[in-house]
Amino acid sequence: MTTEQIDSEHWRLSFDEHEAAFIVTVLARLGRQYQDDPKNMSPALRAFWDGRITKGEATSPKEQEELADAQELLAESRSELRSQRLSLIENWIQEYELAENRNPWQVELTNAERDEFIAMLNDRRLLLAFSIGVTEADMDSDPRQIPEEARRHAIMEIDFLGHFMLVMLGPQIHRP
Amino acid sequence: MRGARILTPIRRDIEGANDCCTDAPSHGVRRLPYELGAKPGTETSPDIDVEEKLKEAFARGWSVIVWNDPVNLMDYVVYVFKTVLKMNEAEASRHMWEVHQLGKSSVARETREKSEMIVHRLRGFGLNATMEQSP
Numbered sequence: 001m002t003t004e005q006i007d008s009e010h011w012r013l014s015f016d017e018h019e020a021a022f023i024v025t026v027l028a029r030l031g032r033q034y035q036d037d038p039k040n041m042s043p044a045l046r047a048f049w050d051g052r053i054t055k056g057e058a059t060s061p062k063e064q065e066e067l068a069d070a071q072e073l074l075a076e077s078r079s080e081l082r083s084q085r086l087s088l089i090e091n092w093i094q095e096y097e098l099a100e101n102r103n104p105w106q107v108e109l110t111n112a113e114r115d116e117f118i119a120m121l122n123d124r125r126l127l128l129a130f131s132i133g134v135t136e137a138d139m140d141s142d143p144r145q146i147p148e149e150a151r152r153h154a155i156m157e158i159d160f161l162g163h164f165m166l167v168m169l170g171p172q173i174h175r176p
Numbered sequence: 177m178r179g180a181r182i183l184t185p186i187r188r189d190i191e192g193a194n195d196c197c198t199d200a201p202s203h204g205v206r207r208l209p210y211e212l213g214a215k216p217g218t219e220t221s222p223d224i225d226v227e228e229k230l231k232e233a234f235a236r237g238w239s240v241i242v243w244n245d246p247v248n249l250m251d252y253v254v255y256v257f258k259t260v261l262k263m264n265e266a267e268a269s270r271h272m273w274e275v276h277q278l279g280k281s282s283v284a285r286e287t288r289e290k291s292e293m294i295v296h297r298l299r300g301f302g303l304n305a306t307m308e309q310s311p
Contacts, residue, residue, distance in 0.1 A: 056308040122302040136246040
């Protein structure tokens with residue numbers, strides 16, 4: 001995968017055939033996850049999607065009421081975010097299906113779409129992590145040594161997607 | 177938060193910060209000394225009321241906290257801080273390390289409305305962000 005800034009507003013992502021197939025599969029799975037009914041989600045996943053506005057305690061009934069409103073707003077905005085991102089996924093998958101050349105498969109994104117794309121790959125990483133209850137130890141281990149197949153695959157996918165994210169962020173990472 | 181085994185988070189500016197604050201009072205807007213239709217002489221210290229509401233709305237009494245997690249990549253977190261909070265590289269890196277090493281970092285101190293908006297943005301990028309009233 002390569003990433004190239006076309007101008008101040010646009011980016012071009014290029015995926016080889018295998019990378020493209022992988023990314024499209026990931027996006028399709030993520031799209032299904034965005035459509036999941038929160039009522040059917042595990043508590044960890046539901047907590048992730050509802051979000052939590054504060055870990056502090058309200059100091060007055062008024063503050064308690066305000067924080068309850070803020071919590072509701074956060075959950076609503078998280079729900080809208082899923083719908084918006086689902087639309088982007090549908091567009092990208094359609095572009096892939098209609099593409100005459102998939103090797104490389106090239107996608108041109110605005111700055112805002114690129115931010116969303118990176119955040120969505122991260123969504124998939126987080127959702128996988130929540131679904132298997134990933135720990136620091138899992139993330140520091142060699143995934144090939146993880147005996148349980150589903151867990152091994154999930155952590156490998158988390159790593160691959162992290163790699164794609166870093167490639168996309170590459171031009172903007174300036175370590176001192 | 178993890179380093180780069182192979183790899184590391186987000187950004188978008190906080191433009192439109194006021195978009196979320198349509199209920200916030202604006203400077204220069206004053207309520208009538210008493211409600212229309214009310215009898216003169218029955219008002220209840222409106223000036224104090226307005227001032228208190230303005231003070232409350234604009235007080236930067238809320239901190240936005242970002243918490244550590246095992247999945248978000250360090251470089252990604254720096255990217256998110258730069259994008260959402262408009263931090264420079266050094267500042268974003270310092271907060272990222274604070275999250276990584278101390279478990280959390282206070283990344284902004286704002287009004288309640290603006291803090292809410294920042295929490296929404298950070299969560300949109302997958303960071304575990306909350307807000308707390310500052311002491």
